[in-house]
Amino acid sequence: MKLVIIDKTIMLFKWHINIFFQLGGQIDEKNIFKTVCCTYGFGNTVHTVAASGNYIFFNKRLMKEVTGDENYPYKLMDQNKWNITNWRDLNKKGTKELDGDGKQTDKDQWGLIQIDIGTAGFSAVLQANRALMITNNNGVLEYNMEDGKCIPAINLGVDIYYNDKTCVNKNNDDAYKLFTSGHGLFLGGATADAVSEVSDMKDDFGVLPFPLGDGQSEYSVCTNWNCMTFGIPACVPEKDDKLKNAGAFLQAYMEVAQDVVAAQFDEYTLRYCRDEESKENLMIGYTAQVTTPSAAVAGDEAVKMGTYRVCYDTPGKAPATTVAANKGISIQALKDLNDQLK
DSSP states (O other), X not given: OOOEEEXXXXXXXXXXXXXXXXXXXXXXXXXXXXXXXXXXXXXXXXXXXXXXXXXXXXXXXXXXXXXXXXTHHHHHHHTTOXXXXXXXXXXXXXXXXXXXXXXXXXXXXXXXXXXXXXXIIHHHHHHHTTOOSEEEETTEEEEOTXXXXXXXXXXXXXXXXXXXXXXXXXXXXXXXXXXXXXXXXEEEEXXXXXXXXHTTOSSOEEEEEOOBOTTOSSOOEEBOTTOEEOOOOTTSOTTOHHHHHHHHHXXXXXXXHHXXXXXXXXXXXXXXXXXXXXXXXXXXXXXXXXXXXXXXXXXXXXXXXXXXXXXXXXXXXXXXXXXXXXXXXXXXXXXXXXHHTO
C-alpha cells in the first residue's frame, strides 16, 4: 500500500490521518476531490471541500475610500494582477488609526483582519507560492522545508502578518464581528461558508480567491487543514472483499454527493453573495483548491515540530532556526509513517 496523489487529493491507507483513501481503483479519479465529504472538528457539522478553501473578503465602502473604486480588486483579477504584492499595498493603504490615541486597536481600521495566522495565514502564503513543507516522492513522504521555497515563503508571511503592521489576528467569531462592523478592508483566513457569517453586514462586500503568489499565473488555494474525511482502516487487506465493497459504496455515495454539492453551491451563492464576481470567485477558489501532504499528516505532533511549528514560532524565532532545531524530529516521524504505509 503506497501513498498516492489523485486529482490534487492526498490518499493514505491510514484511518487516523483524516484524509481520503484510494480504494482499489474504485474511486473516480476525476470527481473525488470535488465530491469528498468533510467534517470540521466541532459538533456534527458536515461541509464539503467546496466550503473549506482559503478566501479573502473585502469591504467595498472602504475599498472605494482607499482606491476610488469599490470593485478595484476585481479589476486587478481581470488584469491578472491580484497578487500578494498588490494585496500588501492595499493592506497598508487600508490601515488607519482613527481614534487619535496613537495605538492601532479594534477601534481603528485594519488593512487585514486575519483568522488564525499560524495555520490558515501561513498555509495560504505557502500554497500560493507552491512551497510544500512535505512532498510525496513516488509514494514516500519527504521532509521539504529546506528546498529554497518554504523558508522564503514563511518569511514573506512574517512580513504580511506582522512586520507590515497592517494585520490583526482574531478567532472566527471576533474576526467576523470586527469585519462586519466596518473595521477592516480585508478579512483573511475565511472559508467559503463565511459568506453566510458576513451576509448581514451593512457595508457591501465582495469575495476573492487568495491572491496569486508573485510570479505565478494561476491561483492555488490551500484547503483548511481541519478538514477530515471518510477513510478505510489500514488493517483491511488490499484483496479483501470488504475493501472492494467499501469502495463501491463510497463511489456511489460520491456520485450522489456530486449532484448535491453542485445544487447546494448554487443555492448558497444565490442566497448569500451580493454580486456575480463573488459567485465566480468562489468557484475559482474551489477549482484551485489543493490539499497538501503536510495538511494530511501534520496532525502528528512530531511531524508538526519541523513544519507548522516553524510558522507558529514566528516572528519570535527565525524560520531557519526552528527548522534546524526540529527537522530531525519530523524526519524521523515521517520515516516511521512511511514504514507503516509500506
